[in-house]
Amino acid sequence: MAAQRSYGDEVVVLRTTQLGEADRILTLFGRERGKIRAVARGVRRTTSKMGGRLEPFAVVDAQLYSKNPEDRSRLETVTQAVTVESFTEAIIADFERYAAASAMAESVDEIIDAEPAPLQYALLIQGLRSLAGAERDPLLELGSYLLRSLSLAGWEPSFNECARCGEPGPHARVSFAAGGAVCASCGPSSGATTAAHIDTMRLLWALLAGNWRVALASDAETRADASRIVKAYTNYHLDRPLRSFAAVDEAWRMRGAAGT
Ligand SMILES: [Zn+2]
Known part of the structure; x- marks a missing residue:
């Protein structure tokens, strides 16, 4: 021994x-x-x-x-x-921050194993610090975190060029199997696809790139739509659906009820 x-x-x-x-x-x-x-x-x-x-x-x-x-x-x-x-106190003081942080922690728990993952570690610290500091919309912060964390894990999506043939975008559909946006000719052979508005595609691209100037210029409806796609993309790649997404969905519902 x-x-x-x-x-x-x-x-x-x-x-x-x-x-x-x-x-x-x-x-x-x-x-x-x-x-x-x-x-x-x-x-x-x-x-x-x-x-x-x-x-x-x-x-x-x-x-x-x-x-x-x-x-x-x-x-x-x-x-x-x-x-x-x-970051605990600042995060649990606000339901949106708590929902976002819980999903960050749960997803990285699924992604990492007992090996060093310094880039994932740095990304998580950055995400939690930003949530705790109330720097930006917590639910957008989560979207950006998930896209970047999945990219580090080897599943970097494309939201501009067609993920199959490289045709420059914007495109109108996303295929999780293909790895992001698909053009009109690749779409039909790319498995299940979901429609994405051009503004949603632009926001997804900005969240992945960490372009907050573009991301924070988005409207509420576009943010909710981008979140839907990020959650589905995350669940597609992880072994099981994230339980914390129930809290994230609740946070979106509360936002809708408040009319914001
Ligand atoms: Zn294509």
Whole structure:
């Protein structure tokens, strides 16, 4: 059996689950070690200082201990946690921010494994920081994050040129199987397609490119339509539909009801 080992890593807390009376199981995204599953003991006791630091969307310097470092599927133990940057409070204070952050965390949990993914890590930190700082429309922020995260995972869509033949756009339909916009001649042989208005296509392109000048000039209807396509594109590539999209849908409904 391999030697027991202690590691330090900066981690983002993606998910927490209660374990027994006082413990918590954590899914962490480590900057250097990728996905880490760990238990934090005693953190649900009111006297635990570490507990408050290990909430979803917190970034902490963690000390982790593994009984068997060769087997990354084993639960590790968090022995220390020092807050680096906590986005938790600012995110949970607002339902749209919370819905967006939950979908970011859930999707990256599906994408990464126990390998370093520094670009995904940087993108997630940037997304959470922007949500916590209320910099932009949280639901647009989520759309941009998902398109860029999926691109890093190898599924970069095209929203201008035809994804099949490269014919310059704009085009009127999107095929998830083809990887984005498809022209009129490729459309019929591209599997299931969905119609996208020219403004929606432009917004999707801007979200992927991180062109916020163009993205923030979009109207409410175009934003909702782009979100529909981003969610479908995400679910197409991940193994299962994201549960957090229910909260995202609720956020859109509340926006509609408020007439904004
Ligand atoms: Zn084509």
